[in-house]
Amino acid sequence: MNPDHLPDLQQALLDWFAEHQRPLPWRRQYHPYEIWVSEIMLQQTQVKTMLPFYTRWMSELPTVHSVAAASEEMVLKLWEGLGYYSRARNLQKAARVICDEHGGELPADFDHIRALPGIGPYTAGALASIAFNQPRPVVDGNIERVLCRIEGIGEPPKSTPVQKQLWSLAAEWISHGHAREFNQGLMELGATLCTPRNPSCLLCPANAWCVAFHTGRTDTIPAPRGRPEIIRIEKLTALVQNGDCWLVRKRPEGGLMGGLWEFPTWEELPSENSAAAWLTQQLHEDYGVAARIGPELFKMEHDYTRFHATLHCRLCTVAEIPSVPPDNAQWLTLGEISELALPRVFQRLRKRLLDEASA
Ligand code: SF4
Secondary structure (H helix, E strand, C coil): CCHHHHHHHHHHHHHHHHHHCCCCHHHCCCCHHHHHHHHHHHCCCCHHHHHHHHHHHHHHCCCHHHHHHCCHHHHHHHHCCCCCCHHHHHHHHHHHHHHHHCCCCCCCCHHHHHCCCCCCHHHHHHHHHHHHCCCCCCCCHHHHHHHHHHHCCCCCCCCHHHHHHHHHHHHHHCCCCCHHHHHHHHHHHHHHCCCCCCCCHHHCCCHHHCHHHHCCCCCCCCCCCCCCCCEEEEEEEEEEEECCEEEEEECCCCCCCCCCEECCEECCCCCHHHHHHHHHHHHHHHHCCCEEEEEEEEEEEEEECCEEEEEEEEEEEECCCCCCCCCCEEEECHHHHCCCCCCHHHHHHHHHHHHHHHC
């Protein structure tokens, strides 16, 4: 874009944002803690999905100190359903650093923000600009699309040279003194008008300067990504029951969905003929129980990142619960299990068991 046009573009975007921004709770006061939580929740998640989680989180954990002092169980439970649980764990780690090293206030210094656990270049830029109105650039998926279209960049936006170009454009264009509104204006434009399909160009404050609009290329810019290959996996889940109680285990810390609870599950599926013997042995070795293995009850399907998983669920009954529960496992009722943080597929599984019990 001709640099002479930049002031007009900035003003048009600021005016549009002032009039059309969505009234989101963290925009009322621009409190740094609220901006931080909202930005972490918005990674990989749309506003309308995260809003109920945000509201619940803020009512339970209204300050940085309360996050630092909360149990990990509580933090994960409040995050349950949002996915990408490392975001919640890092939020708590960062809250503890903020309490230990910054007196419980999110630091305004960019390098200090960047050094917090879970804060990458995007989030650091978003916090510095939105919470503290500092002229720091941000480039997320929405801004990427807006910048590519205005500048007519047809190369894949994730390529290294284009990423460099986009970050330097975002830095050049930022409106000093109005960084908070300018960056949010770009984000809001990408989220509401400059959508991936059928952008509303006639309503757009940037249409006078937009190359993609004027050359009829809004459907080819940004260049579409190749579809990632979906990997299919089969798992075996044991629904181990003793009366009203079910065996659940806590996933190991540090791994995928670490710290969340699940019904015992193995990432392999023995053949139908050998499944009962295999499961009998696994339950004995891993949980110290002698179980009677039933047939497959049902399957649960779920998708996460690049995986499509099928859980083959077998009912296993146990006549006697060992007096000492194995490490990281518990026998709980379905009501008690609902108090734990579970990955989404196991929430569905718990509900299904509850529905079948009351049918
Ligand atoms: S004119 Fe259309 S394509 Fe260009 S930035 Fe606006 S909404 Fe996006």
